[in-house]
Amino acid sequence: MEWTLIAVGVVVGGMSGFFGIGGGTMLVPALIFLGFDIKTAIGISVTQMVFSSLYGSWLNHRRGHLNLKEGGLIGMGGFLGALGSGWLLKIVPDIVLETAFVGVVGFALYRFFRSPAEEDPNQEHDLAPWVLFAVGAVIGLLAISMGIGGSILLTPILVGLLHYPLKKAVSAGLFFVVFSSVSGFISLSMTGHIDYMHGIVVGVASLFGVQAGIWLASKTGNKKHKNALIVLYAVILALMLKKIFLG
Known part of the structure; x- marks a missing residue:
């Protein structure tokens, strides 16, 4: 079992580093398939996200792809927004939340698809602090209410709507997971x-995958990296649509 968990951790860590996501979308189903119950799987997944997001964010910062000030504003907004998720779940029907999620992802994905892939990664974007904080708060509120980390929403919004450089947006997405995973x-x-035992095994294994994923992302051209992200988001959007219409 331990070697299987190590292999799963490396693979999930690689996807986390390459796509800038927490990895729970893939890890939780994999753990359930291996025989863990849903609550234990979520706990292991959250533990893994703490490891991968902290280490991955440190690596991205060393490479100059992570702006800690801007990422911190988004993360703090997300943290506070997530605090309202319980209230939102009480007053808003599931179908409304799911439809809103699909609408936001669909629109952001469209703008992400239309955005130029080869934008200069060193170009500065003067985004007001309140904009970054508000984006984080809205994503935190909606994402945690849907049971996801938030980076799936954040990256296409940063690139497609706020014209954030692709590599920096991916790094900001992974940094966002630091706040949500530590809180969780x-x-x-x-x-x-x-x-703790299985969580640490998967978490430590994921560190090797994160390093490989971030290295691969740095070697991948913006256009190919963007296309890979579009495929990932399209699959997630399709799964959400299936859940809404087919149950």
């Missing part, structure tokens, strides 16, 4: 839903 880890630890 603390919450799940307090309620006894963390399997």
Whole structure:
């Protein structure tokens, strides 16, 4: 079992580093397939996200792809927005949340697709702090209400709507996961839903994958990297549409 978990951790870490995502979208189903119950799988996934997002963000910062000030504003907005997720779930029907999620992802994906892939990664974008904070808050509110980390929403919005450089947007997406995963880890630890042993095994293994994924992303041209992201987002959007219409 341990070697299987190590292999899964490396693969998920690689996708996390390359796409700038937490990895829970792939890890939770994989753990359930291996025999873990859903709550234990979520706890292991959150633990893995803490490892991969912290290490990946450090690597991205060293490469000059992560602006800590801007990423911090987005992350703090997301953290506060997520605090309202419980209230939102109480007053808004599931179908409304799911439709809103599909609408935001669909529109952002369209703008992401239309944005130039070869934009200068060193070009500065003077985005007001309140804009970054507000974007993080909205994503945190919607994403946590849907049970996802938020980077899936953040990257296409940064690139497609705010004209953020692709590599920096991917790095900001992974940094966003730091805030949500640490918050989730603390919450799940307090309620006894963390399997520390298996979580650490998967988390440590994911570090090797993260390093490989970030290295691969740095060697991948913007156009190919963008196309890979579009495929990932399109698959997620299709799965959400299936859930809405087919249950």
